[in-house]
Amino acid sequence: MTMDLTFLGTGSAYPSPHRGASAVVLRTEGECWLFDCGEGTQTQLMKSQLKASRITNVFISHLHGDHLFGLPGLLCTVSLNLNPCSTQPPACVNIYGPQGLRQFLRVALELTSSELIFPYTVHELEPTTDQSPPEGQLSPEVTADSGRLHPQERPGRMIALDVSSDCYILLENKHFIVKAFRLFHRVPSFGFSVQEQDRPGRLKTELLKELGLKPGPLYGRLKAGESVTLESGQVVNPIEVMEEAIPGRKVCILGDCSSILGEGPLMACHRADILVHEATLSDEHREKAVDHGHSTPSMAAAVAQACCARRLVLYHFSQRYKPAGLHKEGDDDDVLELRRQAEKALQGTGIEVSLAEDFLTIRIPIVRLH
Amino acid sequence: MTMDLTFLGTGSAYPSPHRGASAVVLRTEGECWLFDCGEGTQTQLMKSQLKASRITNVFISHLHGDHLFGLPGLLCTVSLNLNPCSTQPPACVNIYGPQGLRQFLRVALELTSSELIFPYTVHELEPTTDQSPPEGQLSPEVTADSGRLHPQERPGRMIALDVSSDCYILLENKHFIVKAFRLFHRVPSFGFSVQEQDRPGRLKTELLKELGLKPGPLYGRLKAGESVTLESGQVVNPIEVMEEAIPGRKVCILGDCSSILGEGPLMACHRADILVHEATLSDEHREKAVDHGHSTPSMAAAVAQACCARRLVLYHFSQRYKPAGLHKEGDDDDVLELRRQAEKALQGTGIEVSLAEDFLTIRIPIVRLH
Ligand SMILES: [Zn+2]
Numbered sequence: 001m002t003m004d005l006t007f008l009g010t011g012s013a014y015p016s017p018h019r020g021a022s023a024v025v026l027r028t029e030g031e032c033w034l035f036d037c038g039e040g041t042q043t044q045l046m047k048s049q050l051k052a053s054r055i056t057n058v059f060i061s062h063l064h065g066d067h068l069f070g071l072p073g074l075l076c077t078v079s080l081n082l083n084p085c086s087t088q089p090p091a092c093v094n095i096y097g098p099q100g101l102r103q104f105l106r107v108a109l110e111l112t113s114s115e116l117i118f119p120y121t122v123h124e125l126e127p128t129t130d131q132s133p134p135e136g137q138l139s140p141e142v143t144a145d146s147g148r149l150h151p152q153e154r155p156g157r158m159i160a161l162d163v164s165s166d167c168y169i170l171l172e173n174k175h176f177i178v179k180a181f182r183l184f185h186r187v188p189s190f191g192f193s194v195q196e197q198d199r200p201g202r203l204k205t206e207l208l209k210e211l212g213l214k215p216g217p218l219y220g221r222l223k224a225g226e227s228v229t230l231e232s233g234q235v236v237n238p239i240e241v242m243e244e245a246i247p248g249r250k251v252c253i254l255g256d257c258s259s260i261l262g263e264g265p266l267m268a269c270h271r272a273d274i275l276v277h278e279a280t281l282s283d284e285h286r287e288k289a290v291d292h293g294h295s296t297p298s299m300a301a302a303v304a305q306a307c308c309a310r311r312l313v314l315y316h317f318s319q320r321y322k323p324a325g326l327h328k329e330g331d332d333d334d335v336l337e338l339r340r341q342a343e344k345a346l347q348g349t350g351i352e353v354s355l356a357e358d359f360l361t362i363r364i365p366i367v368r369l370h
Numbered sequence: 371m372t373m374d375l376t377f378l379g380t381g382s383a384y385p386s387p388h389r390g391a392s393a394v395v396l397r398t399e400g401e402c403w404l405f406d407c408g409e410g411t412q413t414q415l416m417k418s419q420l421k422a423s424r425i426t427n428v429f430i431s432h433l434h435g436d437h438l439f440g441l442p443g444l445l446c447t448v449s450l451n452l453n454p455c456s457t458q459p460p461a462c463v464n465i466y467g468p469q470g471l472r473q474f475l476r477v478a479l480e481l482t483s484s485e486l487i488f489p490y491t492v493h494e495l496e497p498t499t500d501q502s503p504p505e506g507q508l509s510p511e512v513t514a515d516s517g518r519l520h521p522q523e524r525p526g527r528m529i530a531l532d533v534s535s536d537c538y539i540l541l542e543n544k545h546f547i548v549k550a551f552r553l554f555h556r557v558p559s560f561g562f563s564v565q566e567q568d569r570p571g572r573l574k575t576e577l578l579k580e581l582g583l584k585p586g587p588l589y590g591r592l593k594a595g596e597s598v599t600l601e602s603g604q605v606v607n608p609i610e611v612m613e614e615a616i617p618g619r620k621v622c623i624l625g626d627c628s629s630i631l632g633e634g635p636l637m638a639c640h641r642a643d644i645l646v647h648e649a650t651l652s653d654e655h656r657e658k659a660v661d662h663g664h665s666t667p668s669m670a671a672a673v674a675q676a677c678c679a680r681r682l683v684l685y686h687f688s689q690r691y692k693p694a695g696l697h698k699e700g701d702d703d704d705v706l707e708l709r710r711q712a713e714k715a716l717q718g719t720g721i722e723v724s725l726a727e728d729f730l731t732i733r734i735p736i737v738r739l740h
């Protein structure tokens with residue numbers, strides 16, 4: 001199964017002609033998962049190779065406009081462009097994000113008389129009070145929903161912190177486990193970890209034939225991890241006749257933050273193949289960055305190192321940093337300097353550093369350990 | 371005073387890489403008035419020569435997302451880019467639009483913890499029940515506002531239809547009168563007429579000198595329309611010593627509609643210098659257009675003719691119509707065909723037809739009648 005990550009917007013605070021507002025798509029075969037949806041994401045999607053209609057899950061890291069204002073319009077446009085005569089009933093779009101997201105979407109769709117031809121569900125994450133300064137916390141009367149579901153809205157869950165793992169379990173199926181974890185920002189913010197399940201290795205069919213085992217039900221039992229007894233009485237253990245397991249990949253995408261919170265992020269992101277972390281300002285502006293709830297490259301590097309990530313990708317750059325291709329000799333703010341700062345902080349660790357740019361796609365290869 | 375109109379988005383339904391969602395700016399000296407604010411308007415503004423910080427009035431024709439979803443983000447970005455240390459207190463931004471707009475904006479700003487450094491007011495227009503099919507009308511519980519004003523929100527008016535003029539009086543000052551009028555669409559929609567006040571002509575200073583009148587207080591009295599008696603006993607009437615009055619210009623911008631409603635639009639748009647009217651689909655698709663509450667070029671032409679407008683500008687094109695510059699030989703949907711259809715319908719009337727394109731600016735000259 002191929003997996004890749006496409007950045008649709010890498011700018012902070014607002015979309016500009018040079019950098020869209022936050023939006024990242026994780027694509028696996030046939031499905032797109034969207035992480036954040038700043039204003040203009042639908043237009044960035046149209047400019048990319050991705051299909052908006054393939055979006056099945058949306059994850060909103062926090063309720064700042066540059067991560068959210070594109071969501072109502074995106075859903076409307078996906079609906080307009082779906083074939084209403086399709087024989088297959090459209091799948092439900094699952095939307096995960098902080099408490100208050102349900103009411104935001106409901107009011108935006110309801111007041112604009114936006115009909116959708118597919119169902120959607122909002123699952124809300126309950127933040128803890130230490131995820132932001134007190135003034136960043138929304139009062140219950142603000143986050144409370146109206147009680148009037150949109151005609152296409154299906155009731156969603158309220159997901160509380162799982163104290164033992166210090167994270168939020170969002171979904172688990174035979175391919176993936178997705179968790180959220182807590183970050184500190186001006187408003188409660190979350191990161192997401194997508195862990196692909198390990199898959200059993202292939203059967204060594206040549207070896208099985210030598211043992212006299214022909215393709216059939218016994219192959220299935222071996223694949224499922226059971227031992228099999230041959231007519232000769234010989235017991236065949238799965239481990240003897242199977243290739244090494246295919247290790248699941250792990251992709252972690254963090255929302256805006258000036259720090260991670262608790263043990264959850266470290267556990268959820270441990271040995272991530274890719275850790276996507278914001279770096280809004282350069283190390284020289286660390287104080288200002290932290291004041292605004294943001295990080296610098298060396299702060300992002302410290303998180304990557306604490307998680308033993310394989311690769312760190314920086315994004316969510318202040319709009320003062322033009323894309324490298326537009327940088328002119330003598331300009332003050334060079335985005336490449338952000339990469340150098342992270343690289344310097346990670347010297348000797350073997351952790352690779354990349355800068356995201358709008359429309360950059362990164363493949364996530366399977367890494368075999370032996 | 372110069373006046374011009376800049377189209378920031380000319381596409382219908384959603385923003386695309388070829389056409390932004392609806393947004394038009396009327397610029398007079400120093401001020402920008404924004405008509406509709408679809409998603410991506412702030413980015414289109416950045417690409418244009420206009421300054422978002424100059425926006426003092428916003429008019430929303432109707433509560434469809436392609437005319438509205440850019441508004442919360444635009445206000446946030448204007449605020450971020452205003453100088454917080456400016457000695458002048460920032461002016462209040464006045465926002466006019468249908469009932470429900472206040473709650474939309476309040477919820478969007480409140481849930482995203484969006485602080486603004488300038489005050490804003492939403493003045494709501496009360497639609498009548500004949501502006502849309504029943505299913506397009508929002509129930510009072512949906513349009514009701516939360517009662518919690520945003521910290522920067524100033525209480526706004528509820529503006530009801532003025533039955534005698536069949537229109538809504540939005541603002542009147544020494545330069546302009548702005549009215550709204552009713553349109554029929556899938557949801558209640560409005561058009562706006564901006565009428566510049568006539569200004570007195572210049573004094574004929576050569577003539578005044580011949581009469582022995584020197585610059586001074588008497589000049590002011592003549593300009594104000596008073597007669598003046600010279601030492602010789604001769605009475606000078608203003609009309610004898612003043613150039614012709616400078617006629618006020620009239621710019622009318624209509625929201626989505628399949629028809630105008632009542633006498634209001636005809637009176638408010640009578641002899642408009644520019645009438646901006648939607649033409650979502652071509653005349654061949656008239657039935658579909660009307661079904662969706664939209665117009666075709668010959669429908670727009672009929673409105674222009676009924677209003678005795680000088681110039682008709684078409685906009686809000688289906689995204690199937692690429693800008694003329696991108697049209698390829700053999701493509702089905704040619705936007706120039708929309709102009710031809712309107713021109714044909716207006717043959718012999720002298721009404722000029724133009725197609726809007728993103729970033730097109732149209733100057734509105736003073737037309738002297740004699
Ligand atoms: Zn952000």
Ligand SMILES: [Zn+2]
Binds near residue numbers: 064185256
């Ligand atoms: Zn943020």
Ligand SMILES: [Zn+2]
Binds near residue numbers: 383686
């Ligand atoms: Zn529209």
Ligand SMILES: [Zn+2]
Binds near residue numbers: 432626
């Ligand atoms: Zn509409």
